[in-house]
Amino acid sequence: MTAAALLLLADGRFPAGAHAHSGGAEEAVRAGRITGPETLAAFCRGRLHTAGLTAAALAAAACAGAVPPGALDAAADARTPSPALRATARRLGRQLLRAARATWPAPELDAVARDHPGGLHQPVVLGLAARAAGLAPRDAALAAAYESVGGPTTATVRLLGLDPFDATAVTARLAGDLDRVADLATAAADDAAARGTDALPAASAPLLDIAAEAHAARPVRLFAS
Amino acid sequence: MNGGARVSAHARVTAAPGGALPVLRGEGALALRRTRGEPGRAQVTVVGAMSVPLTGDSLRLTAVVEPGAALSVTSAAATLALPGQGAREPATYDTELTVGEGGELRWLPEPVISVRGSALRMTTRVTLAATARLVLREQQVLGRAGEEPGSLTTRLVVAHGGRALLDQELACGPGAPGWDGGAVIGGHRAVGQLLVVDPALAEKPAEPLALGATAVLTPLVGPAALVTAVAPDALALRGLLDRGAAALGVV
Structure with missing residues (x-):
């Protein structure tokens, strides 16, 4: 059952609102930093090993349950200097929590909704949802890592009219990287259980932060972020 | 055989109220000089062509600003990260900064230049009391002109x-997957941050502000604002960070 739960959680059709976000790809296309399969691959590899790794470790730590969700959310704030990205992460966190409570009812998820009415960063909720679904921390990390490249890839098909086969091949070629990032994130989450959130990776991507603010200020855009 | 001749140095400075420096101790590659500052404020410059970490070296810099004291720290020149012969471990450069209640630290070193074949890990840990103030600038240049960077x-x-x-x-550099792609650096060769922490920003938070296409000023969660910038070179980067400093009134 748990393998199926991971497929469900990582599925882009899971009703948690992720389809409305491009993971920074829309602004990168607009700035000419993504122009085709090669530059999409470089963008996704960089995003995976920065924002993706940081998100994956937060998700793994939330799933492991040793660090309280509020402390993980504060760690996510310190790792997210862009207010636009903090707002996006909380919005997606609220939508995911709603979907997860309906899908895998659990008192723990009810408590999170009650204790954090403003919402938690999405990777933290992803980890809690994975826990409620009976998944392991590495599953949560892998789902977060996959999402960090799946969003931009799918969005680029719409933004550039990229061949969907080419876009999917980009994700497929990152399979080894996804596994490595999930391993690193899971090990860091183990560390955080003993040493606190300081042990979590803080890998950052300057252009994602810079572009997120520009994107949020645009009156016309296809994706919310 | 130079692989065995690794440098390890720990420099320390402590600033007390009134511009006093009860501790000012350089070591080996890290020499510290008291330089002319404003009244009531101590100013220290990290000097010398010696501030060159080779792969395998380990440098530490510790600064303490006591409650109510003010300290400015600059460096005389850019820090070059160079390859070390035979060294397998990256050089480390660890900076620990502590600012007490009502204290103020301006930490404004020159850029670090990552030379091809070098490996450097820099860690800066800052501990601020609730009423401390900080202006901190970091600049990294990825390779000398026309050169690929080190790690x-x-x-x-x-x-x-x-x-x-x-x-x-x-x-950035070899061993950092995707660093030069459109999510991280996107072909730029200089990257930096300017952090301003000031209790006044709790009352009146900074508004997000685009500083051109490759730099942004953002409010953090807390009384602080951050300028994040990438640029083709060190000069352009400094210009972007200075615009951010001006917008935050910390020039």
Whole structure:
């Protein structure tokens, strides 16, 4: 059952609102930093090993349950200097929590909704949802890592009219990287259980932060972020 | 055979109220000089062509600003990260900064230049009391002109009033997957941050502000604002960070 739960959680059709976000790809296309399969691959590899790794470790730590969700959310704030990205992460966190409570009812998820009415960063909720679904921390990390490249890839098909086969091949070629990032994130989450959130990776991507603010200020855009 | 001749140095400075420097101790590659500052404020310059970490070296710099004291720290020249012969471990450069209640630290070193074949891991840990003020600038240049960079990882961890305020790590060069892609650096060769922490920003938070297409000023969660910038070279980067400083009134 748990393998199926991971497929469900990582599925882009899971009703948690992720389809409305491009993971920074829309602004990168607009700035000419993504122009085709090669530059999409470089963008996704960089995003995976920065924002993706940081998100994956937060998700793994939330799933492991040793660090309280509020402390993980504060760690996510310190790792997210862009207010636009903090707002996006909380919005997606609220939508995911709603979907997860309906899908895998659990008192723990009810408590999170009650204790954090403003919402938690999405990777933290992803980890809690994975826990409620009976998944392991590495599953949560892998789902977060996959999402960090799946969003931009799918969005680029719409933004550039990229061949969907080419876009999917980009994700497929990152399979080894996804596994490595999930391993690193899971090990860091183990560390955080003993040493606190300081042990979590803080890998950052300057252009994602810079572009997120520009994107949020645009009156016309296809994706919310 | 130079692989065995690794440098390890720890320099320390402590600033007390009134511009006093009860501790000012350089060591080996890290020499510290008291330089002319404003009245009531101590100013220290990290000097010398010696501030060159080779792969395998380990440098530490510790600065303490006592409650109510003010300290400015600059460096005389850019720090070059150079390859070390036979060294397998990256050089480390660890900076620990502590600012007490009502204290103020301006930490404004010159850029670090990552030379091809070098490996450097820089870690800056800042601990601020609730009423401390900080202006901190970091600049990294990825390779000398027309040269690919070495491997450079920088982490900046800032705690304010006992809670995490900012935690950012950036890895560039060989061994950092995707660093030059459109999500991270996107072909630029200079990257930097300017962090301003001031209790006044709790009352009146900074508004997000685009500083051109490759730099942005953003409010953090706490009394602080961060300028994040990438640029083709060191000069353009400095220009972007200076615009951010002007917008925050910390020039």
